[in-house]
Amino acid sequence: MVEATVAAAKLPPGPKVNPFELIKELLAGDTQIVTNPLAYFRKLHAEFGDLVYSDFGIGRFYFTDNPALIRKIFVSEPRSYAKADAYKEAALFLGKGILNSEGDFWQTQRGMVQPAFQKSRLYAFARSMVATSDAALARLGGGTDVSALSMHIALENICKFLFGSDFAANEQVIREAVHFGNDFISRRIQAPIKLPIYLPAIKNLRFLYYRFQLDQILYKIIDQRLAQGDAPQRDLLGMLLLAEKEHGAAQLAAIGGGAASSASMPVSNVRKEQVRDEILTLLIAGHETTGFTLAMALWLLAKHPEIQEKLRAELAQKLSAGADIDPEELESCTYLEAVVNETLRLYPAAWIIGRRTVADENFEGHLLKKDSELQICILALHRNAKYWSDPDTFKPERFLGETPEPSAKQAYMPFGAGPRRCIGNIFALLEMQIAIAKILVQYRLTVKDTREPEIEYLFTARLKHTLPVDFVSL
């Protein structure tokens, strides 16, 4: 029966592309898919509908902005779709962390990491986020590159959350290595021909060097922790090492090694490489994404003084005076939440998400062939006039009121959806809200150059240049 329905399905329409032209453009880095994805995907879906197919002469690709199909892929049948090929490239850097892994292995890893992201734990960590923002603001001059400021805040927050105080001494190396690693992997993902990374080309050697440096830092931190024994640690590394020991003890018991407790587990049984992969994955996934979004939020607020004033009035009314910010109080700041949501809508850091079909199937008469790439451009989805009024306008109010937008639930997913939804979404929202609140109660933001900043669409979106905003003391 399934075979019969698949046999009846037809390939969706799509563009005919000259593969040689495309490869030339990809090699030069000037294909519109990455230089202006919003224009590209808007035109593609306007011309061919909400499910588009093309082999581009180099493979099988589907593009969709159909909410029912998106729901099926992410929420109702996620096991029927594997992660896209891009994640295999990311594995060169991240190893087998939870962003790349699949199936039962992923489920176990998610179970180990998830407890660190409970709301109560994140709320307890909020004090450290406040301190990070305070320290960054104490070093401010009048004119500020909000891109550098936001990246710094995001990197410090995630490092402190992952491995506590070991951050400061290694900040510069971590920042450079993470930046370059992200760039290198993204360009490999977009390259039509992927050469082995051990070929002695300058970029490969730089990548291997940075990866080695990061490994040195991370393994040193892990070894120091293991040497401290079972002293309770509240950061994620401490929790992960404990979970690893429990996992090792359970494995040992399962293969007949008798009931072992985590305390009696030899340290050598801890999968240090797995711990490294998990920590680096969280560092990468949680740093530039949040840094980019926070920078865009500050720039948008500077560009829209009336929205900035309205937000400042809410903060004055809802937050108690004093240096600390209580996360419970932040929950009542609905306009602040709407401002962050609206920034994530207009400028989603994870601008495209991909999966791979694992079997042939029929979706509403369209044939989805096994082993094809299935891409959802979140940026275009978030600006689709079918689901959003005035889609290119910054209007936080759209998330409030009796009939908030969007009109279809799956039309808004800055953090993905379903079981593979971003594990750090509450962490990211909290740190951004804290930083914005801290800034707005002390400064008025203004901007001279209101042109759209240039964005590089890599694995995640990144600002191409500095983003100057004036901070005027109140």
Ligand code: HEM
């Ligand atoms: C504005 C900031 C962020 C955005 C826009 C964002 C976006 C996303 C999206 C769209 C996904 C799903 C990817 C997919 O389905 O293929 C994801 C997954 C993930 N994110 Fe985030 N993220 C952000 C911040 C963070 C932070 C702060 C952390 C860590 C503290 C984090 C850790 C992760 C991890 C580990 C995954 C993989 C989860 C899994 O597959 O089980 N992210 N993120």
